[in-house]
Each structure stands twice: as C-alpha cells, then as structure tokens.
Amino acid sequence: MLIIFDCDGVLIDSEVVAARVHADLLAELGLTLTLEEVITRFTGMPHGKIAEMLSRELGRPLPKDYRQRSTLELDRRLEHVQPIEGVHALLGRLTGPRCVCSNSSSVRLQLSLTSTGLWEHFHPHVFSAPEVGRSKPAPDVFLHAAKVFDVPPREVLVIEDSALGVAGAVEAGMRVIGFTGGGHSWSGHAESLKQAGATRVVPRLSDVATAVEELRA
Incomplete structure (x- = not known):
C-alpha cells in the first residue's frame, strides 16, 4: 500500500x-x-x-x-514552523512506500520539510500539484504519485486535512483518512472531511498509524 x-x-x-x-x-x-x-x-x-x-x-x-x-x-x-505532534514517531512506525502530495510549490515544500527534519523521510518523492498538473481538488497529483510508484489507486491511502484534498483523492479512486490534529482545526472540520468522502477522521497522528494498519488488514 x-x-x-x-x-x-x-x-x-x-x-x-x-x-x-x-x-x-x-x-x-x-x-x-x-x-x-x-x-x-x-x-x-x-x-x-x-x-x-x-x-x-x-x-x-x-x-x-x-x-x-x-x-x-x-x-x-x-523557517520556524513546527512539525505536527507525533509525526516523527508515526513515520518511524509505518512501513512501505510513502510520498507527499501538496498544493504548495516544490521550493516551499523543501523549505518547510527541511526546517522540520522531515525532508529525508520523503525525498525525492515530494510532489507539487501545480507542477505536475492541476491543483487539488483535481486528482492529478494523486494519480501522478500512483503512477510513479506503479500502484493502482485502490491500493493507495491518502492522509488529508482539507475537504478539497479529500475530494481530489476520492476522485482519484483512493481511500482517505481525514486528519484534524493541526493548529488550524475548527468546529465542523471533521464533518467537512467526512462529507468530502474521508473513510474515517482522526484527531491525532498516533490514530493515523492504527487506522492505516486496520485498513491494510
């Protein structure tokens, strides 16, 4: 997966x-x-x-x-942004192929992922949606990633915090875990992700690991 x-x-x-x-x-x-x-x-x-x-x-x-x-x-x-709590533990726990798909530019992605110590976990598989096709909610960047890894969309799991991102992944034929653990989360956030098509919604990255393992099974 x-x-x-x-x-x-x-x-x-x-x-x-x-x-x-x-x-x-x-x-x-x-x-x-x-x-x-x-x-x-x-x-x-x-x-x-x-x-x-x-x-x-x-x-x-x-x-x-x-x-x-x-x-x-x-x-x-x-330059001073913080990683989401638990992200390093999550990446250490998960196995298998992984990548990043974002609406940000590749320059911005390298800046922010490097400053938080996450670049090495994903490089070179960091994909900027507007640089490979249309921005989310279009499915282009998700389909591009699946093609790079030679994985059918049904065997891809996406972790997204925005309804637009969820919608794009669903359109690509992928399952999605919605995430509401960022500092920007708001009342109604989880419901918006569910309405966009998220399979489930979790508030902590530790919950993501459990959800991934269950969906793999």
Whole structure:
C-alpha cells in the first residue's frame, strides 16, 4: 500500500501560519477577516482561487504584489514552523512506500520539510500539484504519485486535512483518512472531511498509524 501525505496541516503545522499571514495582509487592505474565517474558507485552496474570492469581497483586484508579499512573509515564518505532534514517531512506525502530495510549490515544500527534519523521510518523492498538473481538488497529483510508484489507486491511502484534498483523492479512486490534529482545526472540520468522502477522521497522528494498519488488514 502506498501512503500519500498532504504536507501543510498534516506533516507540519503551517495552515494556521498561512492563515495569519493572509489575515494580516488583508487587514492592511481594509478587509477584516478573523483567523477562523480565513481558515475555514481558504484552507487547502489554490492561491488563484483565493485571490479571485478576495477580489470580489474587496470590490477590486488584489494588489499586483499581494502574492509576492504573502509568499515572502509565509516563507519567513515557515523557517520556524513546527512539525505536527507525533509525526516523527508515526513515520518511524509505518512501513512501505510513502510520498507527499501538496498544493504548495516544490521550493516551499523543501523549505518547510527541511526546517522540520522531515525532508529525508520523503525525498525525492515530494510532489507539487501545480507542477505536475492541476491543483487539488483535481486528482492529478494523486494519480501522478500512483503512477510513479506503479500502484493502482485502490491500493493507495491518502492522509488529508482539507475537504478539497479529500475530494481530489476520492476522485482519484483512493481511500482517505481525514486528519484534524493541526493548529488550524475548527468546529465542523471533521464533518467537512467526512462529507468530502474521508473513510474515517482522526484527531491525532498516533490514530493515523492504527487506522492505516486496520485498513491494510
């Protein structure tokens, strides 16, 4: 069985960091959104879609340098990002092939996985969705990973924290464990993952290991 991990919000506690960056920059533009609003509305969403939605709310396009500013600020903060609790123990416990499939760029993935000591657990099998096809919720990156490992989708298990990621994996024909243990988790998070098609939802990475073993059996 191939196990595919999302990165942000599953391996590293970065979704809440990204949400704070957007909330801070949007406040400067006169659009006040709470951290919870940013998290629940935009977690897992590609930048282009986020920009489209925010432009509508602002009543004008986002500044041309918004993406550059948000990227630079997030990269700065990710230098100090923490791994999700229990991730090293989980990776030490699991056997078999594994990889990362994320909507983040390959540069961002290497930065954040290296800073948290996780890069060596996955390199070179770290796949950026927009660099191999369409971003999630499209199934492209999941299907790409299955092809690289020569594993049929039905023999792939995906660990995802966003409904968009779950939907993409389900469309690819894969089983999904939803994860709600990141610092960005909110009331209703688990239900949103179930509605998107997660086989089960767990709040701790230690629960992921148990779920994987049961699904393998």
